[in-house]
Amino acid sequence: MMHCANDIIMLFNGLFDQPCQTVLVRGDNEPEYLPAGPGPAQVIFAHGYFSSALHEISHWCIAGEYRRTLQDYGYWYCPDGRSREQQFAFEQVEVKPQALEWLFALACDGRFHISVDNLAGQGAADPQLFASRVACQAIAYLAPDAVNAGASGFENRPLSGFNSSIPCRAANFLHxxxxxxxxxxxLTEALQKDARRVAPLWAAVGSDSRNTKDTETV
Known part of the structure; x- marks a missing residue:
């Protein structure tokens, strides 16, 4: 299937422009998040790449209300060329965004690739472990459970078909x-099949329930 970044822009902006005052923007350089000023907040993805759009959306879905008032969510990015210790810290915070990105890609009938983003360094701290943790988190997001039927509003409405640990904006975008x-x-069947390619160790051994329940970062 051919994928067009303009479709993702249309879907994202149609869903989040008014209720969240946030738009998705095709960038010419590196990705960036700009909080709302006179205009809406901007989720800027790199070079018009479809996969970059999905990845940046995943970070936005996880960022909490306070983080979304800060440029790049207030995080300092350690560039390519990280040491093993720096790479391990990077991978710790990338599990949930990449799990969401994987689900977004499957929902688009697309292909997901794990990214360790450290080509000039030592690569992944533990590539099999990282892929397994991403797979575990993605599966956990899809495991249905009871959600608060009294929740209301765009950010907190009940999430049909997903686990309550998935961020509400991510669930709405997936739908x-x-x-x-x-x-x-x-989605569930596609993820289970794709896990054999992306996280073969996890697929062979089975899922691990060591995922956190926090849906957003504060």
Whole structure:
């Protein structure tokens, strides 16, 4: 399937422009998040790449209300060329965003690739462990459970078909992607199959429930 970044821009902006005052923007350089000023907040993805759009959206979905008032969510990015210790810290905070990105890609009937983003350094601290943790988190997001039926509002509405640990904005975006790409009802099976490619160790051994329940960063 051919994927167009303009479709993702249309879906994201149609869903989040008004209720969240946030728009997705095609960038010419590196990705960046700019908080709202006179205009809406901007999730800027790199070089018009479809996969970059999904990745930056995943970070936005996880960032809490305070983080979304700060440029790049207030995080300092340690560039390519990280030491093993720096890379391990990087991977710790990338598990949830990459788990969401994987689900977004599958909802688009697309292909996901684990990113350790350290080509000039020592690569992944532990590539098999990192891939397994991402797979574990992605599966956990799809495991249905009871959600608060009294929740209300765009950010807190009940999430049909997902675990309550998934950020509400991510669940809403997943529903929009599945409707647009015609992948409704296929996500869990597609993830289980794709895990053999992305995280073969996890697929062989089975899932691990060591995922956290926090849906957003504060």
């Amino acid at each position: 929009a992607l599945m409707r647009f790409y015609g992948t409704e009802g296929t």
